[in-house]
Amino acid sequence: MDKLIIAEKEFQSRLFLGTGKFGTPKIMEDAVLASGSELVTVALKRIDFETQTDNLLEHLHHPQINLLPNTSGARNAKEAVFAAQLAREAMETNWVKLEIHPDPKHLMPDPIETLKATEELAKLGFIVMPYIHADPVLCKRLEDAGTDAVMPLGSPIGSNKGLRTSDFLEIIIEQSKVPVVIDAGIGAPSDAAKAMEMGADAVLVNTAIAVSENPVEMAKAFKLAVEAGRMAFEAKLGRENKTAKASSPLTAFLD
Amino acid sequence: MDKLIIAEKEFQSRLFLGTGKFGTPKIMEDAVLASGSELVTVALKRIDFETQTDNLLEHLHHPQINLLPNTSGARNAKEAVFAAQLAREAMETNWVKLEIHPDPKHLMPDPIETLKATEELAKLGFIVMPYIHADPVLCKRLEDAGTDAVMPLGSPIGSNKGLRTSDFLEIIIEQSKVPVVIDAGIGAPSDAAKAMEMGADAVLVNTAIAVSENPVEMAKAFKLAVEAGRMAFEAKLGRENKTAKASSPLTAFLD
Amino acid sequence: MDKLIIAEKEFQSRLFLGTGKFGTPKIMEDAVLASGSELVTVALKRIDFETQTDNLLEHLHHPQINLLPNTSGARNAKEAVFAAQLAREAMETNWVKLEIHPDPKHLMPDPIETLKATEELAKLGFIVMPYIHADPVLCKRLEDAGTDAVMPLGSPIGSNKGLRTSDFLEIIIEQSKVPVVIDAGIGAPSDAAKAMEMGADAVLVNTAIAVSENPVEMAKAFKLAVEAGRMAFEAKLGRENKTAKASSPLTAFLD
């Protein structure tokens, strides 16, 4: 399989993980390791700066794992930029997953503030990966603003509904010059495989692994599914057919 | 992963392959080997009995590969039983994939003749695996008739449309006492993964691999996807949610 | 709109109604009248033969309304034929909606017993309308057995899931020489409209109207939707397009 490159960094794995909702930090660690993921997103809010007793980061302290602080909870560009700066200090990385969602119920991302924050963060030298609605025009504008990837959603976050936005993801993938990472809504390995088959560059999964009865096994399942989907994309799938086509010839030997 | 058992035979792989539509017998052989499949279906019609020059079977001559002759082309129970008997002679196996489809355009299976043939073949000592519509009641009647598995379709054969019958497959899987093998319509690794996530015991794939630009890589992709789906089934997935659920906590550290 | 003919009888309305689950017989009557339906199915079991006090039939005593007794509850052909004969006596009609479902949980129809009962009832002079799975081959066999219509399901009965079987309904509609009436699963007027757009000859609706907060208004809504769908079918719809097509020309006047 060809490799994924974001902002000149090379990734072997096309599966990114979120760290929320796990039963314990240890289960999270085991699941992350089982997934083979090299990019793991962490909410800035979950880091305890003062007491230094927070061990979430300790559990992610492995050579292959890169941290992707996210700005979850930010309601506008200003809050997000501030959060990104704090994260850069705290986690010693200039990568940031930009999340701006003013509505606490549905957590849908704000296109206007996200574009504004992307412009600012890019100027400040951040590697920016914005979480957005599956909006093809917004993706192009984020490119112009200097984004390093786009992270369109598959369906509402945490809904496990899969790739409801596939008609728009197809356009985004066709047009994008930066990597496309499908984020939110991926509820099963089959969804992750499908995203990769469509030509997405990577997927980010959290809820589906964290709330499984067996997060470590589920992480492995996602690992395989992402590889399967990417292999199928590279080997090229056939198309849907309107009429049945027999796999076996019909020259009737019985006549 | 727990093992699949059909008619007291144990399978490591839950991926079955069809052998039609491949460019050459060699490509077919390579794809079958790459898939890890242990059960491969062959149309009786494609075997050249008289000259013994047919080398399709030679290409399937590997210790781990079991042949599953199919009755493709049979239009009623009588033809199918006759074909199964010929196949038993020719391929030295009492396993048979029962396919009866009177309509050459859509190749949909005939429920009445399939039940009749299953009854007869079971009495004649065959291991019977009938290809059928995703009809829950028919599945129970086939069980009563002595079938060893049921093979409901996901969508019209060769259509690559995936699991359009999932509402009915769920009922079949819930009720069945024999293994459920999803056959027909599986057009991508994501479809195979989804079938396994739903609890199917195995899937049979042909067209999607054979018509790919790279059948060997596609066979590997299906192998991984089937494993991913089975692992996810065993690790148990969460449910679809109506409302967004944040993966990260929202206690606003920014306030 | 062209008229629907079943067994030489002409219908103005392509909406058939079921009579179960309504709050009161009066609400049922009002909904049936509002729907414009001319064919209404009644479960034989709900008729109280002995005391003659059952007023369900009284509420359906209108010149335009034809009764279609159904054999709901029958678990095999023998029970269904017996029920049809009772119904012929009691309701003075030789029309019968054949329902055979051995499984009380999912109520899926039995293809084998339904074919057998259709053969017998056709010989006994009944006008037979069998409720079946969306099985294209079974539909052709029912035709050969003398059925007057076929009633394939859209999705499991009472599920309100709509036309999950549309891939198979399309084949059935394309091949059928008798009217195709979509039964079961139609949960909203949009589902009924879609069935008609696909070329179905009629739809049968019960649950969606009966359990609505306002069954009479809902019956009117279904009436309009069925008319809309049929008109669209006759006026012919365009096809789905892969690429966006502007409704307005793009010759840029602004340049």
Added chain:
Amino acid sequence: MDKLIIAEKEFQSRLFLGTGKFGTPKIMEDAVLASGSELVTVALKRIDFETQTDNLLEHLHHPQINLLPNTSGARNAKEAVFAAQLAREAMETNWVKLEIHPDPKHLMPDPIETLKATEELAKLGFIVMPYIHADPVLCKRLEDAGTDAVMPLGSPIGSNKGLRTSDFLEIIIEQSKVPVVIDAGIGAPSDAAKAMEMGADAVLVNTAIAVSENPVEMAKAFKLAVEAGRMAFEAKLGRENKTAKASSPLTAFLD
């Protein structure tokens, strides 16, 4: 049915029409009249200002029909505002359907420029109805900017794919304080009915009527479907059920 009010204007019909793609202006006029529509959108570009010979507007000169000039072809806020001002002069209305799509292939709307133009046009006294992606946060921001309605798309324009964005339309409808008009992608009366059942305030249809073999009949079909969908919304539909529910009681009278 309760009435639709946009910017203090009352509408009897919840079906809005586009005027592109019709074979002749006369067919367009007949279809508009048959649809009962009271709001009809016209591309500014199609009006021939200089020679005054354009008769498109003449064909729309009916007392019940209100014109809704659109800015189709505009690639940014500046062009759109200029177009709206021209239209106000030419068509003597301050209503405007705001369309800004920089990409001529997919014609997806630009969220950033659309918000900017809405702000400006609202200040300039226009009644603004912006065509947008089904983006819940953008809808709220447009409200804050003074929009009079929001027009989220169902699927890519001209694709006839229906309501692929329904997960997001549900959120938009739940949250919106201004009328929600579903625009783009509505390919059949069943799609229009479904939009109304979901609680949309109105739908805008163009391609599906204009390219039908019989646009006048298709316009009537959409009229009925929109009425059906609204009636169903007001009468309240039941929910999808996981398990089959019999419409007829199962107390076995046959025992």
